[in-house]
Amino acid sequence: MYLRKIRLKDVKCFEDAELGFVDENDEIIRWTVILGENGTGKSTILRSIALLLAGSDASKGLEHEPRNMVRSGCMEGIIDAEVELSDKKRALKIGMRFLNKHLSEGWGALPGDDREIFEELLHEDYGRGNFVCGYGAVRIAAWGERIVQRGYPEKHQDPRIDRLQTLFNEEMLLGPANERLVGRGYGLRGIRSEGIHTDELRLKNAVETLSDILPSVTLKEINPDGVAIFNTPYGEGPLSELSRGYRDILTWVTDLMRHLIDAFPDSDDPLQERGVVLIEGIMLHLHPIWQQKVIDFLREKFPNLQFIVSTHSPLAAQSLNQNELVVLKRVEGKDKQKDTVSIDRFDLAPKSMSVDQILTSPVFGLTSAKSLEVQEKMGDFTKIKRKILRGEATENEEHRYRGLTRYFEEVHEAPGESFAQRDQFIRMENILRKLGREDLLEYPPIEALKSKRKSSKERKKDSGVMR
Structure with a gap:
């Protein structure tokens, strides 16, 4: 599943705005990086996409106060979109309406039978195949005392909710990365023994991709206790002893791979499957050297996923091709009583620009890159x-x-x-x-x-x- 476009009407800071995800050749834009000042709706866009693609039942488990999605002074907020299924035979139109107190299913507001088709597909797959996964700005793995004090967050019964919870709840911890790496019931301790299961081999291949993402850190082994051991310039150790920047990206990438493996059990290589991934603040805790490389890494390892992410990093923008960068700007609303936010794709290729040029372009709007x-x-x-x-x-x-x-x-x-x-x-x-x-x-x-x-x-x- 891919997202082709989304429209937000009277949703939070958006009066009426649309964002497309296809290029001039009607091909899906696989990478969309959203930039904008604080308070211009980056999180709102990601959460709106998540609620819409998760389906009506899962949405109620993600957003418990739907009235919070409605623009101030309005009676209702509406999100509608077009999604493209894996067979690419047709685009489905789906929609959702937020009322003051209740989250309306609202799918029937759009013409055609797309509501029934989309909901049937979601329930038939039960979250498999039609894949959407998301991560909020707070991505903390459950380690040691956190598990004792706050409890280990068990998987939600509905995988569609499990994959998106951190976008809506900052208190939600991701599972311990060791368990994400090894997996419950995936017994990688005997990976070299005879009779290895196909799912174990697929998971092992996924784990090995982690060695490519971090400078100077490689995966050494998964020891007999099921703990992933990494080689660093200062010696070897488990993931829990690595720096915050290492842990942050390893945690969510590992979590994403686990969800792909669960969602595509019959795939020879789940990392090659299609779907939508939403990430808030993708460059948090990353050194500039990593920021220049991480998007290219994700392009290579997950070539068929559609990433829609937010950031404040000019180095992230520098990794992008034409039409992959989206700029949010606060503008005057139609009623002139309150502002709204415009959504525009940057029509140049940031990849060909220097950091100073990006900072002083309309993307960031600085008058100078100097102090x-x-x-x-x-x-x-x-x-x-x-x-x-x-x-x-x-x-x-x-x-x-x-x-x-x-x-x-x-x-x-x-x-x-x-x-x-x-x-x-x-x-x-x-x-x-x-x-x-x-x-x-x-x-x-x-x-x-x-x-x-x-x-x-x-x-x-x-x-x-x-x-």
Whole structure:
């Protein structure tokens, strides 16, 4: 199953907005990364998709207060969408209505028999095949004291709810990653013995993919006690002893693989199956080096899954092709009494842009990638520079200009995207000084500016411009 488009009408911060997931060739866009300021509805989009694709019964087990989904001042909120089934013969239209107190099944509001078809497929598969899985921003595995204090979260009877609970409940812990790796009843302790079951081999293949995701960490073995042991630069140890960043991504990727194995029991390679995966804050706790690589890793390991994720990371955006980046912006609503949020796909390819370009593009909307302190100093520098050229600068302003010039030279505040480029620029500055062309420097000394102003006046006088 894939999602082709979704529309949100009077849902939370959205007055009436639509997001499509197909390209100009009517092919599914496999990766959609949603960016936007805090409070612009990233989580709302992910939860709306989850509620719709989970089906009417499972939705009631996920969202216990449906009125919270309704936009302020409205009587109801409506979500409708198109989904594409695995045979791709037709797209089904499905919808859901939120009332003040009750979650209405609301499927019959759309024309055709799609409601019955979709619900029948969900109940026939009981969560298999029509796969949707989601992870909230808080992704904590149950370890040690957490299990004692809060209890180990048993699987929900309905797998559709089990796969999406952390999107709606931050208190919900993911199961211990060791159990996710080994699985209840999957006995990987005897993986090398004769008579290995097909499901054990598939799970072992899935586990081995984890070794590719983390720098300097590889899976060594699953020991006789069923514990996954990892090699690190500092020695070996179980998953519970790895850093938070390691554990976070290993926990949810492992959880995803377990759900795929459960959902596609007859598949030779469940990691190649189709479905929808929703992730809130995909880059949390990840070092920038990982942030540049993790999306490409997931593309390779799960090539047929449709990922719809949110982030604030420009490095995540830098991994994307054209039309894979979605930007949310707060805009004025139609009634002008309250704002709404617009949804737009970025029509350029972020992969071809530098981080600075992404930060200063409409995606993030920064006026500069420089620090606020440097921006303020550059503003002062430019104003005083113009006054010097016009011969209007005061003595205090000239003193300020000299101080700013020294500041920029000391911090090497020069153009360029890397230290190597800045080093080249500094060498070029030294050459200009030797040639006596200090007026061409990015931050010319005040004497050069005054000399340039004097020369300009003389040229104008010689040409008869000045009288």
